[in-house]
Amino acid sequence: MQQLATIGAVYIAPLVGLIALYWIKQKNKSRNAPKVYRQAAEPGLLEPASLHPVIDTVRCVGCATCVGACPEKNVLGISNHTARLISPSSCIGHGACKTACPVQAIELVFGAATRGVDIPLVGEDYQTMVPGIYIAGELGGMGLIRKAIEQGSQAVAAIAKNGRRGQASSLDLIIVGAGPAGISAAMAAKAANLKYKVLEQDTVGGSIAHYPRGKLVMTQPAYLPLVGEFQFRDTTKECLMAFWAEAIAKTGLDITAGERVDAIDKDGSGFTIITANSTYHSSNVLLTIGRRGSPRKLGVAGEEHSKVVYRLIESHQYRGKKVMVVGGGDSALEAALSLSEEQGTEVILSYRGSAFSRAGVKNRERVEAAGKRGQLRVELNSVPLRITPDLVRLKTAAGEEDALNDNIIVCAGGILPTAFLEKTGIEVKTRVGSQ
Numbered sequence: 001m002q003q004l005a006t007i008g009a010v011y012i013a014p015l016v017g018l019i020a021l022y023w024i025k026q027k028n029k030s031r032n033a034p035k036v037y038r039q040a041a042e043p044g045l046l047e048p049a050s051l052h053p054v055i056d057t058v059r060c061v062g063c064a065t066c067v068g069a070c071p072e073k074n075v076l077g078i079s080n081h082t083a084r085l086i087s088p089s090s091c092i093g094h095g096a097c098k099t100a101c102p103v104q105a106i107e108l109v110f111g112a113a114t115r116g117v118d119i120p121l122v123g124e125d126y127q128t129m130v131p132g133i134y135i136a137g138e139l140g141g142m143g144l145i146r147k148a149i150e151q152g153s154q155a156v157a158a159i160a161k162n163g164r165r166g167q168a169s170s171l172d173l174i175i176v177g178a179g180p181a182g183i184s185a186a187m188a189a190k191a192a193n194l195k196y197k198v199l200e201q202d203t204v205g206g207s208i209a210h211y212p213r214g215k216l217v218m219t220q221p222a223y224l225p226l227v228g229e230f231q232f233r234d235t236t237k238e239c240l241m242a243f244w245a246e247a248i249a250k251t252g253l254d255i256t257a258g259e260r261v262d263a264i265d266k267d268g269s270g271f272t273i274i275t276a277n278s279t280y281h282s283s284n285v286l287l288t289i290g291r292r293g294s295p296r297k298l299g300v301a302g303e304e305h306s307k308v309v310y311r312l313i314e315s316h317q318y319r320g321k322k323v324m325v326v327g328g329g330d331s332a333l334e335a336a337l338s339l340s341e342e343q344g345t346e347v348i349l350s351y352r353g354s355a356f357s358r359a360g361v362k363n364r365e366r367v368e369a370a371g372k373r374g375q376l377r378v379e380l381n382s383v384p385l386r387i388t389p390d391l392v393r394l395k396t397a398a399g400e401e402d403a404l405n406d407n408i409i410v411c412a413g414g415i416l417p418t419a420f421l422e423k424t425g426i427e428v429k430t431r432v433g434s435q
């Protein structure tokens with residue numbers, strides 16, 4: 001009898017305690033889920049921007065490991081004993097949920113039924129359907145600095161392990177593009193003693209080099225070969241650019257800026273890479289060219305006026321002007337906010353959608369607050385119809401109006417360089433939320 005009591009005290013009581021604790025934790029995790037979902041559904045924020053989880057509700061055991069693993073707050077929740085994407089448009093595709101799920105109930109998919117995303121076909125080793133050509137970073141569909149850094153070095157690890165090896169005179173690897181993915185790939189290539197070269201059409205830094213001055217950058221730590229930890233969380237464009245410059249100088253990376261790759265042709269033992277200035281031969285090619293090659297245009301009359309630009313660099317250039325920002329993603333919202341802080345600048349933020357579902361929560365909240373303060377005019381469900389030197393004809397829910405206008409900044413994203421990819425033999429598929 002006494003033995004039974006001892007077993008109860010030593011084993012059963014702690015077990016019951018643990019189960020109770022787990023149950024309470026689960027209850028807490030599911031408590032908020034319906035409310036968060038309703039809050040997202042009301043303004044129509046139910047469409048994920050890009051990569052996001054799809055949960056197999058039959059397999060899911062409702063353990064909430066994915067909820068705890070997601071670095072974002074209130075994106076996943078537990079509802080009816082299964083995991084659910086409760087704030088879909090706040091999901092930025094970390095993918096931590098899939099890795100954490102103990103029962104493999106999560107798949108990561110791109111796009112949605114209502115909005116397809118063009119993604120080049122890439123295997124788990126980052127290799128495309130053309131053996132020897134690899135893709136990493138945002139071109140593969142994942143739009144985050146940390147992910148670009150991770151993928152750049154992971155792709156090179158795969159190349160170092162299983163990639164082709166050419167003659168002694170040729171390169172092992174050409175990396176095209178020197179954004180975060182290309183820089184991290186170059187560091188990994190150097191660390192692995194590969195004969196490599198980076199070709200960048202513009203300046204080193206990729207998209208970061210073109211962020212508006214002083215832009216707040218939200219990222220997460222990552223590991224960079226040769227350098228160690230990339231320790232940033234909330235930082236600025238300038239800090240990041242200074243970090244890249246120092247890291248590149250310290251590691252002595254072989255990067256040629258101002259050299260655009262125009263074509264990649266297969267040859268017997270690898271590839272011929274053709275630029276305006278030169279021709280290279282390499283056994284492998286890693287494309288880290290991002291997705292912003294050419295900006296998406298509005299396609300309206302008058303768009304050719306020089307007052308229409310596709311990127312904001314300096315807000316103070318627009319001081320005292322009447323500016324329209326067109327777009328609904330983070331870059332549009334950040335541009336509109338930054339302009340609205342300039343003295344005397346009147347800003348209209350025009351977006352064709354009914355909610356800023358492609359932008360992050362913080363930016364959405366800042367825009368809402370600025371709109372309420374009257375610092376910014378937000379026109380959802382609106383489209384510019386015609387542009388003249390002094391006006392923009394804007395179609396809104398209330399009808400059409402001619403808004404006085406000095407400048408238009410179109411932040412409608414970039415067009416995937418599909419022609420370049422397809423010429424290279426790489427297949428591109430429009431993904432609509434399925435595998």
Ligand SMILES: Cc1cc2nc3c(=O)[nH]c(=O)nc-3n(C[C@H](O)[C@H](O)[C@H](O)COP(=O)(O)OP(=O)(O)OC[C@H]3O[C@@H](n4cnc5c(N)ncnc54)[C@H](O)[C@@H]3O)c2cc1C
Nearest residue numbers: 137138143144145177179180181201206207218261290331
């Ligand atoms: C306005 C804005 C704000 C953002 N804010 C954040 C943020 O706060 N946090 C975050 O994590 N992410 C943010 N992002 C996303 C982030 O910048 C990208 O996900 C990241 O830079 C992708 O890195 P990448 O190396 O894959 O591509 P990119 O940085 O786009 O670099 C690609 C490089 O390839 C070069 N290239 C293209 N074609 C060729 C060619 N044919 N030959 C040679 N070179 C070529 C380009 O010139 C470019 O330098 C933001 C993006 C934008 C536009």
